Amino acid sequence: MAFSRLRRTFPALGKPPARSAGSAGDWKTALVFLTPWLLGMVLLTALPMIGSAILSFTSYDLLSPPRWVGTANYQRLLTRDPRYLQSLEVTTVYVLVSVPLSVAVALIIAVSLSATTRTANFFRGVFYLPSLLGGSVAIGVLWRQLFGSTGLVNSVLAAFGVQGTSWIGDPNYALGTLILLHVWQFGAPMVIFLAGVRQIPKEVVEATIMDGANPVQRFFRITLPLLSPLILFNLVMQTITAFQAFVPAYVVSDGSGGPVDSTLFYTLYLYLEGFRNFRMGYAMAMAWILLFIIGAFTALAFWASRFWVHYES
Template structure:
């Protein structure tokens, strides 16, 4: 070891040996204030997580002791037609609603970034749906808007078009929930707006001097520099979309109808666990959902190196 290395080692040892009482008290205080978080992590997250993993290998009806059955629940999922239907509905919802939501959020962020008068008011108004979009009240309102005598049909009647019960038709029910998710664009819009404000103006000035139109500036300057924000919003919104439950439950009265057209995976999991009291099977479904979300997130991170531009 060199002399400098020995000197650094001696100083480190002296530093540890001669810590003042105030420094030691600071460490104890940090542990004290972090203790509730660690306790909550163990009791609210880690504990139920381990319990659900065990229950996924059991036959458990919430009323009697769980009986270990091995991989029977996972084998049952391979033969469950409603589970396959719920996966198709959920993936359709995610792959359609998330891109539309992000496109709407980015479009409005671009408009608001132009320096409108009263920007805080517009920003708050557009963000409001994200705060209440997943609530029971909004889901009930959505059911009234798209019902047979709802607002949509009343507007269509003004132009001589006879509407229908959109949420009661299997071809359109899922579409109404997709529209609801697109409507809750406020959160990604705020993030997009913050990202747009971080793009240096000199890039646009240089592009203008080169004769680039606004469209070229958007495609060659804005989009590349905004790709990290797009990626961030994409990951968050995909995860949130896979966990959607309230809208489908309220709009379909908890059935996933009509004809299972709004049977989201989370709703079917709820039906198995708390309606059929098949908690072991529901736990296995929950772990499948976790693996699906983890897989989709991993795919997004893997693909990001091909299209996300980090300006170092």
């Protein structure tokens, strides 16, 4: 009864809100702005992925029409191609060693540079610079000169009476030089960690200082738990980047993956099969396996994060 009385007093009560004159065209406006993204997604991502998936089941040399071979490419990759297994092993070692090292170095440098000083901004820029240059061909050439038999590294060692070796020509050290190159490019995760460190509440830090915690204890009990979401993010992004590494191995090994296939990265072998041996269908199969490998590593990282990543909620 009370509600009926209110409706008689206020006739508009209980009626749906009137739509504005321009609301009917809102979705059209949104569609206009989304069209470039939709076209890019369809033409540059979805259709090429569908095409590569189809080609992975064919024998295709870029010159003649594709010939359907079913799962023959995948069977050969997993059972009859030792170079493929070697590239998978090399890339896995590269990822498992270089990614944790680069994230750890980035975290330590970020914490060290988190204080507001006159020189902090200068050193942040200096440490970030390798990330801008590290993926270029020029840095790959420079790295080859540094670690060559007559390079700067051996010259420095000779000054201390140590006999060096051809680091990039020795299969025992060649992959290590590329791992060192990846670790050297820690600038991007460092910037992300810097932003996270600056968001740590000062009250929490001051409370731990008053309780007598030293810098090491504050790092492991305050900084690490609060930065764990950023550590997960950087680990995932660095893992994806490391699996896709191509330029360093191509430049340092002259595009062969040597010596003795010790730097035969997955993407490098994919390139060799697709564009040198003209087995594009075979290369497409490798690309799809790499996609599933990266997806598996990413899923594993998110699954394991429940045990060590701490969120504010």
